[in-house]
Amino acid sequence: MKNEFKKGFYFKTYEAPFQSPFDKLFTIFKELITHTSGDFDEAINWLRELDKEYKLTDENYTIDDFIEDLKKKGYIRDEVKGDGSSGFGITAKTERAIRQQALDQIFGNLKKSGSGNHKTKYAGSGDEHTGEFREYNFGDSLERISLTESLRNAQVNNGVESFMLTENDLIVEDAQYKAQMSTVLMIDISHSMILYGEDRITPAKKVAMALAELITTRYPKDTLDILVFGNDAWTIPIKDLPYLQVGPYHTNTVAGLQLAMDILRRKRNTNKQIFMITDGKPSCVRERDGSYYMNSNGLDEYIVDKCYTQAQQARKLHIPITTFMIARDPYLQRFVNQFTEANQGKAFYTGIKGLGEMIFEDYEANRKKRIK
Numbered sequence: 001m002k003n004e005f006k007k008g009f010y011f012k013t014y015e016a017p018f019q020s021p022f023d024k025l026f027t028i029f030k031e032l033i034t035h036t037s038g039d040f041d042e043a044i045n046w047l048r049e050l051d052k053e054y055k056l057t058d059e060n061y062t063i064d065d066f067i068e069d070l071k072k073k074g075y076i077r078d079e080v081k082g083d084g085s086s087g088f089g090i091t092a093k094t095e096r097a098i099r100q101q102a103l104d105q106i107f108g109n110l111k112k113s114g115s116g117n118h119k120t121k122y123a124g125s126g127d128e129h130t131g132e133f134r135e136y137n138f139g140d141s142l143e144r145i146s147l148t149e150s151l152r153n154a155q156v157n158n159g160v161e162s163f164m165l166t167e168n169d170l171i172v173e174d175a176q177y178k179a180q181m182s183t184v185l186m187i188d189i190s191h192s193m194i195l196y197g198e199d200r201i202t203p204a205k206k207v208a209m210a211l212a213e214l215i216t217t218r219y220p221k222d223t224l225d226i227l228v229f230g231n232d233a234w235t236i237p238i239k240d241l242p243y244l245q246v247g248p249y250h251t252n253t254v255a256g257l258q259l260a261m262d263i264l265r266r267k268r269n270t271n272k273q274i275f276m277i278t279d280g281k282p283s284c285v286r287e288r289d290g291s292y293y294m295n296s297n298g299l300d301e302y303i304v305d306k307c308y309t310q311a312q313q314a315r316k317l318h319i320p321i322t323t324f325m326i327a328r329d330p331y332l333q334r335f336v337n338q339f340t341e342a343n344q345g346k347a348f349y350t351g352i353k354g355l356g357e358m359i360f361e362d363y364e365a366n367r368k369k370r371i372k
Helices: 021-035 040-054 063-072 092-106 147-158 191-197 201-218 238-243 253-265 301-316 330-343 355-367
Strands: 076-080 086-090 119-135 171-178 181-188 223-229 233-236 271-278 284-286 292-294 321-325 346-349
Touching: 021 040, 021 063, 021 092, 021 201, 040 063, 040 086, 063 076, 063 086, 092 201, 092 238, 092 355, 147 171, 181 201, 181 253, 181 355, 191 201, 201 223, 201 238, 201 271, 201 355, 223 238, 223 253, 233 238, 233 253, 253 271, 253 284, 253 301, 271 355, 284 301, 301 330, 321 330, 321 355, 330 346, 346 355
Parallel strands: 181 223, 181 271, 271 321, 321 346
Antiparallel strands: 076 086, 119 171, 223 233, 284 292
């Protein structure tokens, strides 16, 4: 009697993948250290509070054991604080782990897509085959020659009996052109980024860390510069992203755009772009004499006009600006619409949720075309 096999589905209770006590706490710790802008003591205090409420540890593994493991594994180090007291600070290893976690959270499916450099719709030098063939031209790489197609072509041209392979018989396979992109990410750190009970700066930081990790691991030939803008604008290294804080600043969008364009002028890549994360309200410009003109009441026409001028200047330099607007005010959205029209760029109106996915999708889309 033959065995009968029944087709169907088998359901069982979900079992979470095993995580060691350290790994479970470390995942939470990385979130907390991002929210506290790198303040170890504050992050641990929050972790202790969460432990009291949710019973994250037991007598076999305590928060103190976790801190000891952080030291042993090289995630924290002893340091002397500004007031002379001793304490702990996070290391470069932790900074990398935070960036990787941000990447996993925002671009979770990225690992499945391979190591590749970015493809464009243009054929050229690259290693991604298109399946299309053409005649060999002087200067084509020898690696691009399709031996099978070339031999078949030689047979057709010269016959089997007097077979010979000449340069005119050679066939090459096109490959996708590998574009390179230079990106400047602008992050608004004005006081309004934490007003109204909404923390907008932490998601912005996480997006910046994820984008930095994406580019350094998947697109190493691309460049990413990160700048922040408040009353003025200045660049920050990737390693300092976890420590980024909002300040008592107005929003000098003009200074940020000027610095971004100065950076991109020095890049040799054809494709250049600016990503700007902001709540959209420019309220400050620096005058030629070094003084500041500030106005937080509504949209100041003098300040706004200077923003439009910078948008037009970027357009002349073939630098599109993509604005990620994280506020909902209709009058601010109208400003962003006009700003985007002046640059012929793009604008996304998004809350905090979905910000990372939007930036990733736009980054990928922009690399698939040559910006002229």
